[in-house]
Amino acid sequence: MKLLLEHADKEGIRYYEAYRKHGGYRSVEKAFKMTPDEIVEEVKKSGLRGRGGAGFPTGMKWSFLAKPEGVPRHLVCNADESEPGTFKDRYLMEFLPHLLIEGLIVSSFALGSHATYIYIRGEYAWIVDILEEAIGEAKANGFLGKNILGSGFDCEIYVQRGAGAYICGEETALIESLEGKRGNPRIKPPFPAVQGVWMRPTVVNNVETLAAVVPIINMGGDEYAKIGVGRSTGTKLISACGNINKPGIYEIDMTQSVEEFIFSDEYCGGIPKGKRLKACIPGGSSVPILPANLLLKTAKGETRTMSYESLADGGFATGTMMGSGGFIVMDEDQCVVRHTMSLAHFYNHESCGQCSPCREGTGWMYKILKNLEYGKGKMSDIDLLWDIQRKIEGNTICPLGDAAAWPVAAAIRHFRDEFEWHVLNPDEAQRRNYGLAHYADPIHVPASA
Amino acid sequence: MSETPKLKVTIDNITVEVPAGTSILNAARLIGGDVTPPAMCYYSKLEGSGGKCRTCLVEVSKGSEKDPRPMPKLVASCRTTVMDGMEVKSITSEKVLDARKGVVEFLLLNHPLDCPVCDQAGECDLQDLSYEHGSAGTRYEFNRRTFDKEDIGDKIQLHMTRCILCYRCVFTAEQLTQRREHGILDRGDKSEISTLLGKSLDNEFIGNVIDVCPVGALTDKTFRFKNRVWFTKAVDAHRDCPTCSGKVRLWMRGDEVYRVTARKDEWNEVEDWICNTCRFDTKEVKDWVIEGPTKVSRQSVISQNHYVNAKKPQNVLPEVIGKDPKLLMDIHRVSDVNRPEIELSKIDGPAHSDDFEKKDK
Ligand SMILES: Cc1cc2nc3c(=O)[nH]c(=O)nc-3n(C[C@H](O)[C@H](O)[C@H](O)COP(=O)(O)O)c2cc1C
Ligand code: SF4
Ligand code: SF4
Ligand code: FES
Numbered sequence: 001m002k003l004l005l006e007h008a009d010k011e012g013i014r015y016y017e018a019y020r021k022h023g024g025y026r027s028v029e030k031a032f033k034m035t036p037d038e039i040v041e042e043v044k045k046s047g048l049r050g051r052g053g054a055g056f057p058t059g060m061k062w063s064f065l066a067k068p069e070g071v072p073r074h075l076v077c078n079a080d081e082s083e084p085g086t087f088k089d090r091y092l093m094e095f096l097p098h099l100l101i102e103g104l105i106v107s108s109f110a111l112g113s114h115a116t117y118i119y120i121r122g123e124y125a126w127i128v129d130i131l132e133e134a135i136g137e138a139k140a141n142g143f144l145g146k147n148i149l150g151s152g153f154d155c156e157i158y159v160q161r162g163a164g165a166y167i168c169g170e171e172t173a174l175i176e177s178l179e180g181k182r183g184n185p186r187i188k189p190p191f192p193a194v195q196g197v198w199m200r201p202t203v204v205n206n207v208e209t210l211a212a213v214v215p216i217i218n219m220g221g222d223e224y225a226k227i228g229v230g231r232s233t234g235t236k237l238i239s240a241c242g243n244i245n246k247p248g249i250y251e252i253d254m255t256q257s258v259e260e261f262i263f264s265d266e267y268c269g270g271i272p273k274g275k276r277l278k279a280c281i282p283g284g285s286s287v288p289i290l291p292a293n294l295l296l297k298t299a300k301g302e303t304r305t306m307s308y309e310s311l312a313d314g315g316f317a318t319g320t321m322m323g324s325g326g327f328i329v330m331d332e333d334q335c336v337v338r339h340t341m342s343l344a345h346f347y348n349h350e351s352c353g354q355c356s357p358c359r360e361g362t363g364w365m366y367k368i369l370k371n372l373e374y375g376k377g378k379m380s381d382i383d384l385l386w387d388i389q390r391k392i393e394g395n396t397i398c399p400l401g402d403a404a405a406w407p408v409a410a411a412i413r414h415f416r417d418e419f420e421w422h423v424l425n426p427d428e429a430q431r432r433n434y435g436l437a438h439y440a441d442p443i444h445v446p447a448s449a
Numbered sequence: 450m451s452e453t454p455k456l457k458v459t460i461d462n463i464t465v466e467v468p469a470g471t472s473i474l475n476a477a478r479l480i481g482g483d484v485t486p487p488a489m490c491y492y493s494k495l496e497g498s499g500g501k502c503r504t505c506l507v508e509v510s511k512g513s514e515k516d517p518r519p520m521p522k523l524v525a526s527c528r529t530t531v532m533d534g535m536e537v538k539s540i541t542s543e544k545v546l547d548a549r550k551g552v553v554e555f556l557l558l559n560h561p562l563d564c565p566v567c568d569q570a571g572e573c574d575l576q577d578l579s580y581e582h583g584s585a586g587t588r589y590e591f592n593r594r595t596f597d598k599e600d601i602g603d604k605i606q607l608h609m610t611r612c613i614l615c616y617r618c619v620f621t622a623e624q625l626t627q628r629r630e631h632g633i634l635d636r637g638d639k640s641e642i643s644t645l646l647g648k649s650l651d652n653e654f655i656g657n658v659i660d661v662c663p664v665g666a667l668t669d670k671t672f673r674f675k676n677r678v679w680f681t682k683a684v685d686a687h688r689d690c691p692t693c694s695g696k697v698r699l700w701m702r703g704d705e706v707y708r709v710t711a712r713k714d715e716w717n718e719v720e721d722w723i724c725n726t727c728r729f730d731t732k733e734v735k736d737w738v739i740e741g742p743t744k745v746s747r748q749s750v751i752s753q754n755h756y757v758n759a760k761k762p763q764n765v766l767p768e769v770i771g772k773d774p775k776l777l778m779d780i781h782r783v784s785d786v787n788r789p790e791i792e793l794s795k796i797d798g799p800a801h802s803d804d805f806e807k808k809d810k
Contacts, residue, residue, distance in 0.1 A: 165636070182633065187500035187528050353614060353633070353640035354501050360555035363638040367591045384588055391551030394522040395503055 001227060001253040003215040003235045004208070008095050014130065016137035019098040025143055027217035031106045032151040039110035043213060045221030047233035052078055052169075052206030053284065053324045054399075055308050064193040065111055066201040073201045075113035076178065077104060077210055079120040079127075080162055080169035083284035084346060085326030088237040089207035091249050093120075093127050096211070097134035101157065103210040105143060106217055108155045111203055116157045119174050122164040131159050166350035170398050171204040173352065184352050185398035206324075208237050228254040232307035236325055242280075243331035245269035254307035258282070259296045261306055262329060275331040279414075282311055283323020285343050286403030288410030289336070290320050316410065336418050340411040341369035347404035358401040361392040365408055372419060375426030382419045386412050456533040460484055460507075461541045473526035473537055474505055478716065484539050487549070487578050489556070489663050490615035491527035494718055498620050499527035502613065503552050504578060508545050511536035523548055546582075553583035556613050559594040559638065560664065567611065569665030571678040574717060575613060594638060601631065601643070602650035604670050604729050605659060609641050612666035618642065618658035625722060626652035642666070653692060656728040660711050660719050671729050672700075672708035674799035681707055683743035688736055692724035698743055705794040706732045712743075732794065 012018035019025075031039055044059030065073060077100070081089040093100055100118075108116045120128060135157050138144045146154045160178055162168045168177045172186035175197050196202020212234060216224045225233045232254035241247045244262065246269040252261065262277065263270045271277055277292040296304055299318035304310050308322045330339065348362040368385050371377045389405035396402070412419060422429045455466035460477050461484045467476045475493070477485045486507055491499030499505075505527045509520040514534030523545060526537070539545060557579055564570040596609035614633070619642070622629045630648040633640050644650060650658070659667050681700040688695045700708040709728050711719035731737070767773050793800050 167636075187525070348637060351637035353635075353637045354616070356502050356504075356552055356555045356613070359614065359638050359640070360558045364555075364558060364589065364591075391548065391555070395506060395548050395551070397500060397503075 001235055002251050003224075003227075004092065004096070004099065004211055004237065005249070005251045014095060014097060014134070016098060016134070016141060019096075020141075023218075024098050025102055025138075027102060027214045028105050028109075028143060029149065031109055031217055032149055032153070036110045036112060039106065039217065042221040043110070043216055046216040046224040047221075047228075047231060048209065048212055048216060048224070049231070049233075049308060050206055051208035051212070051236065051324065053083065053286075055322060058205065058209055061193070061205075062111060062203060064191075065203055066194045067112070068201070071200055072114065073112050074197045074203075075104065075108050075111050075116045076171075076174065076197060076202060076204045077116070077118040077207055078169060078171065078174060078204050079118050079124070079207050080166075080174060081121050081124075081207070081324075082164075082166040082169050082350075083286060083324050083326055084343070085241060085281065085328040086239055086284045086324040087241075088239040088249050088325060090124060090127065092207055092211055092237070093124070094130060097127075097130050098138065099211045099214060100131075100207055101134055101138050101143075103213040104157055105138075105148070105155060107203075107205070107210055107213050108157075109151075109153055113203075114154050114156070116155060117178060117197070118157060118159045119168070119178055120159060120161055121169075122162045125161070128159055128161055135159070165352075166346075167352045167398075167400060170400060173398070174204060175202065184354050185400075187397055229305065229307050230309050232309060232322075236306070236322070238306065238325045238327050240268050240327040240329070242327075242329035243271050243275065243334065244329045245272055252306055254305065256306045257296075258304045258306055258311075261327075268327075268329065271329070271331050275333065277329065278332045278334055279330045279336065281320075281326070281328040281330075281407075282306075283321045284326035285328070285346065286399075286406060287321040287323040288316055288319075288406050289339075289414065290410070291414045294318050294414070316406070317413070320410070335373075336411050336415040337369065337373050337422050340407055341366065341373045343407045344369050344404065347400065351400060351404070352398075355397045355401070357392045358396045358404065361388050361401070362404045364388055365404070369408075372422045373429065375422060375429035377419075377423050377426075379420065379423050381423070382412060382416065456531050456535075458531040458533075458535045458537065460537045461539050467531060469530075471531055472499075473507060473509075473524070473529050473531055473535075474499075476531050477507075477526065477537075477539060486526045486539055487574075487582060488527055488716075489574055489578065489613060490617060492617050492620070492661055492718055493716070494722075495617060495620040495661070496624060498617060500525050502556070502615055504549060504556070504582075506545060506548050506552070508538040508542040509535060510538050510542075549582045550584060553579050554587060554589075557583065557587055558589050560611055560613055561593060567665040568668045568673050569611075569662075572717075573665060574663035596641060599643065600649070602655070604656065604725070605650050606668045606670050606673060607642060608666055608668070609643075610666075611664050612642055613664055614640055614642070615663060617661040617663070618667055621658050621661050622650070622652070622655060625654040625657055628652060653724055653726075654722055656725045657711065657719065657722050659728075660713070663717075669708060669710075669728070671732075675793055675796070676700075676702060676707050683745060685712060685740040685743050686737035687740065688727065688731065688738060690724060690727055693727060694721045694723070695727060696721050697723055697727055697737075699737060699739070701734075702793075704734055705792055706734060706737075707794045 007013050007022045010018060010022055040062045048058045049055040050058055079089055104116055142149060144155055165183050167173045168183040170185050171192055173183040177183035178197055192202040192204055194201060227234050235251050235253050238250045238252055250267050261267045279289050279291050280295050281289045298304050298313045311320055311322050313319045344366040348366040351358045351362045353359045365388050368381050372381055385408055389408040392401045393405040453468050456469055457464055457466055458476050460480060463480050465476055465479050474486055486505035488505045490502035505525055506523040507526045508523055511517045513532030564576055599607045601607045619632050622631055631644040631650060634643050635641055659669050681702050684699050686697055686699050696712060697709050698712045699706050711723045713719055
């Protein structure tokens, strides 16, 4: 089922002409025949959940937007995409920039945003050019600027580059950064819906979320809601990587089973060299890792599917999360301790440093994990790690603290024996060379690049 | 004046009524005592402060009369406003005590516990916090983060090694001075307070960053290591100052004024900001109208040297041995310390044996 990537392989789809020829910008024309409230209603009916990580219902988020008299409102597109393992927005913007712009125009109209921003990860420098070119084309064809399609609605889209900090993907840090300040998360409340960019009511949404508004308006919210299962409606982009034969971006409908996703030729194509599946982080690096047995089947023995509910089934004891859809597969040769250390290093490096549990705790966890990985750990370190992550989780300003704690918690919960092995076999832990083979897999680039 | 309706909030089973918009922390401060959560980054006189250190976490076991559901996570009491009928657990919650202990441990990871050689000892919020809410040891076994001392102005010494990144000095500089030259560089546990490319802090009110710093990271160069705070006596004084209110606290020993600070309330927060001239340049008794000894809480080490109702411990030795003990050495005579003609407060920097020699010869 393809809604977003339907035309991804069409010749020249990056440019206005081809995009328009394949039905592009229809949703804008349709949206202008509706009232903003009707569009919000359609998005509510679609059951669309935010694709940036937390999975909050988009329609509901939109309806929370404060509308004080005479105060401008803003829509901000979160294109920071810095979660390790997540690389879907990048391709969406690179190959289908007009799809995002189309979604942004409809959403801006629905929310009453005349100045809309795309906050994009600094490292995506070349995509900035692609987006700006596409914005220019949209403007030249009357889809942006003053009085769009004679509707009386004015809208400009501005692209703002970040400087490459993961924390600037967190919505309030993003807003601070957009305002030209240090990217520190704000303390909530007040929420962005009340006081966001320049203290004005603001909605921050992920690239994929905003792109999904296009098919929702085209097909109607009810039809969109029929795709998928339960509260996981529509399609989801999954960026698959790690030890699989076919890394890349896949658009799935969320009835897909995890097993089929990993092993079928249509998707990841199984694990290289016939190795066994060991574990998977299915939603970007911050979500809990699951061992193979819990990944393919839930604790109740049911087939696990790639939906928000099914992945979360069992809570953190036996489940995980959909997150941003960064699907990282590990084969039997991968070392969980090493991976956890690597993630801890990342979160330590990216912590903004405002609150003490995250600032100090992430560094401490990384140092202990480094000791364990290099055969210098003690048994008591494992319990200490557990205690540290417990004291970070839930006690910080923003969810980065949780994102740093969960991978450690899940690794200890499911792979304690591996941590103990590192303590009991210090020499072997030092000699064992896990290599970086799983990083060497080329990333699949569609042929039209 | 119309009465604004008061909200009822219960903290550790004690109920108080507060105006709407009051934070849980300030409601708890009305009750006082052990119920009051500790606060390292919140500072009521600074707009937007708080929420960062996480020492003031509390459990909200009932949201409000209208929505009695408990809050799912612990909340920062300094940044959470009360609702009518809210029930809060501070020291009656295991979760809170556990989290607070965790926060203290985190704060102490990179803050050396070297109070004996720190100028802030006796006035340090972190020292009090770790004493009241921490555990005796730390489980941290790695090297601590250290920084070189940095000169950020002729009157203020920054020693980042002790900084707990509470951001108070940043807010102070931003809100009290016209040109802000300092802020936070870098991220995570590499963050540091610094000035813009070697600029110095010389704004008229910048001295207040010393008062707000809860630890010994920012200290007064005109006072540093001249004395220990518990040897000085604090008196309230004022002068006619064209720049600030001129209401200060003098820290004296004998007739010498060693240090001038703003007056602080029971939460260790300044009552009025003071200007640099009052703080650094006005250190003669004659410059000031002395109001009287400062009221200092009995628990504080500063009360050591405090006159009001001070009771000298009884020296039982003469009674026991029936005569005054014979001194083997009179340290004051031998060391030349405390000789009336040497004014310690006037010496540039901590006193040193050379200072005595120079004057003698
Ligand atoms: C540390 C951190 C990093 C984040 N990074 C991103 C990101 O790169 N892209 C993104 O869309 N959301 C990111 N988020 C989530 C955003 O805060 C926010 O929830 C999201 O942009 C909302 O969009 P949605 O409702 O469309 O999912 C991050 C959150 C945290 C806590
Ligand atoms: S949790 Fe970490 S990243 Fe988030 S505000 Fe606190 S220190 Fe910054
Ligand atoms: S120098 Fe002091 S006031 Fe400034 S952030 Fe550090 S601890 Fe806080
Ligand atoms: S005092 Fe509340 S978080 Fe620091």
